Amino acid sequence: MTGPVLAVDQGTSGTKALVVCPARGVIGSGFTPVHPRALPGGLVEVDPRELYDSVVAAGRTALAEAGEPAVAVGLANQGETVLAWDPATGAPLTDALVWQDRRAAQLCTQLAEHEGELKRITGLPLDPYFAAPKMAWIRRSLTGAGVVTTSDAWLVHRLTGAFVTDAATAGRTGLLDLDTAAWSGPALDVFGLAGERLPRVVDCDTPVGTTTAFGPPLPLTGLLVDQQAALLAQDVTEPGTAKCTYGTGAFLLAQTGTVPRRGDSGLVSCVAWRLRGRTSYCLDGQVFTAASAVRWLTGLGVIAGAADLDPVGGAVPDAGGVTFVPALTGLAAPWWRGEVRGSLTGLGLDTGPGHLVRALCEGIAAQVVELAGAAAADLGAPLTALRVDGGLTRSALLMQTQADLLQRPVEVSALPDATALGVAAVARLGHTPGLAVHEAVPDWKPSAVYEPRITPAEAAERLGRFRTAVARLLAEGAATAPGGTATAPGGAPAAPGAPAVAPGGTAA
Incomplete structure (x- = not known):
């Protein structure tokens, strides 16, 4: 039995932190809001410093409420939010472009001929929702200095000095080879990012360093993107099972x-x-x-x-x-x-x-x-x-x-706060190598079941x-639209409702 872990979920509208004890459950919690700015033209951005400050404040609040030390910390992140920053000082060089930001839409249009190749390599459609188009936009439009990464890599660097990202977050960029879970040279070439210094891709249960941001030194032993953390917390581990998280968006x-x-x-x-x-x-x-x-x-x-x-x-x-x-x-x-x-x-x-x-x-x-x-x-x-x-x-x-x-x-x-509980599980796995996955994941039980009426x-x-x-x-x-024809991913004409669930649950 390991001691409590601090689980930090850095989200779009705030950061939630929990201190999770394997025997007693949640024994401390903290929340600090953040304030993304929605601007004309589909722009959504946030001050990166506010993200980091919210992580520290929420984590310290949770530990204070728990009244006892944690043995490790885990971090969940927004996934597709990106920024440029100086790896020597950790200082941000741009605001963070939030996952909802659409400013890279024109860049995606310019790269449309590569969509099939990119989807085959990375599994992702060519859309400004994902990180790579935003990263390329920053390089073309804002700065060529420093490194450009998803927000988790910057937060981890600020916390520990390490330069890493977990495999699931890397998979949200549009730059990861889906089959090998390694950075893809061809995808980097398409986005004009071939010369970039990218973070090392690590397992989600990998100890990556030690932080003193929350008080006494704590090893950072778990990293996982937000929606996948919620997937794990709800024990959706067998093929064919599914979950949906209703937050700022629904996933x-x-x-x-x-x-x-x-x-x-x-x-x-x-x-x-x-x-x-x-x-x-x-x-x-x-x-x-x-x-x-x-x-x-x-x-x-x-x-x-x-x-x-x-x-x-x-x-x-x-x-x-x-x-x-x-x-x-x-x-x-x-x-x-x-x-x-x-x-x-x-x-x-x-x-x-x-x-x-x-x-x-x-x-x-x-x-x-x-x-x-x-x-x-x-x-x-x-x-x-x-x-x-x-x-x-x-x-x-x-x-x-x-x-x-x-x-x-x-x-x-x-279980409220499934994302934080999921990253608590991977932090426990990273801290205790002999622990089995099913031992780290909370027992699944519903608080309510809604049947069709x-x-x-x-x-x-x-x-x-x-x-x-x-x-x-x-x-x-x-x-x-240019050309007058809307297309779905893969180039087929968009057919709203084509993949929908017919009553009874089968694909229509």
């Missing part, structure tokens, strides 16, 4: 085992983790706006915050004919149309706040249904259930809507309205 990951799956559904194939020298893979689908769409409604004064979803939405029986496609920063998987913007249709004089709330819940849930259907298509079998975590799972309205549209049970994690026919009708609205947006985007 569905399905485990595929030791072999990467490169499907045609529009999902991303990437590294889940590399533990004990063994690589596991997953399929990954993204909804860019979930809690951020709730904050948007809050900013308009429709609700006072996420806690209002259930009372306001519960005041009306349905969405009143309103359809909301919450593509406020574009459509991600399976469409990959970042230029598309959201839509609200079916408004009338009788439309009230409750209808807008229900329409938003349906819009988020419908996108997750499309991701689940895409995963089913790539796996060759439907998902039997969906494990979920994240702040928005506190909304019974959203979770019931998800079960209704998916026509499958939705199992809500009893509507018929398959009603689910199909509601999904049909959403897909019609998406099709309209895609057609409008195609009409204004």
Whole structure:
């Protein structure tokens, strides 16, 4: 039995830290907000110093609450957020471009002829969501000095002096060979990054150095990108199992085992983790706006915050004919149309706040249904259930809507802060080499299970309205795009709803 570990989850809107004891569970916690700036033109950036300061503050708060020392620390990160920095001093040379940032869209258009090659090598489509286009944009537009990396490499360097990234985070760049889990020369060439000094790719359970940022020296023994950390914490370790995290965005990951799956559904194939020298893979689908769409409604004064979803939405029986496609920063998987913007249709004089709330819940849930259907298509079998975590799972309205549209049970994690718990597990593995993976991962148990309450026919009708609205947006985007034709990843014409889950859970 090892002692407590400090697990730090550096996220988009804040940093959460937990002190996790293998015998007693969470014995200390801390949270420090960060404040990314959303600017015109799809730009989203944050001061890197704020990220680092939030890590230190949240970690110190958690340790103070625990009242006892930790034996190791683990760090989870945002994945696709990048910056340039000076490796000699650790000073940032640019702001951090947050994963939602779209400023590299034109660069992706210029590289479009290489998309097939890049997807074959890295498993990722060519999209500014991922790190490599942002890294290349920084080099072309801001600075050629220092190194340009994902935010985790900078944070680890500030904490320990090491220059590393874990295999799962490296897999989010668009520069990692999916089969070998090593940097790809051809991919670096495509992005004009061949001469770059890149961090060493390490296993997620590798001791990388010692930090005094939280007080007495602590070994940093675990690194893992955020969504994969949540995947591990929910014990989604068998092929065909899946989870969805509802945070700033919503992210569905399905485990595929030791072999990467490169499907045609529009999902991303990437590294889940590399533990004990063994690589596991997953399929990954993204909804860019979930809690951020709730904050948007809050900013308009429709609700006072996420806690209002259930009372306001519960005041009306349905969405009143309103359809909301919450593509406020574009459509991600399976469409990959970042230029598309959201839509609200079916408004009338009788439309009230409750209808807008229900329409938003349906819009988020419908996108997750499309991701689940895409995963089913790539796996060759439907998902039997969906494990979920994240702040928005506190909304019974959203979770019931998800079960209704998916026509499958939705199992809500009893463990809050799944990302931090996942990185606590890899930190324990890195600290105790003889520990088995199943011994480090928390026991899975749901706090609630939502069963579908509507018929398959009603689910199909509601999904049909959403897909019609998406099709309209895609057609409008195609009409204004160069060449006039929208394409899905791989070059096929975009077919909204093509990989969706039909009622019953099979790929339609």
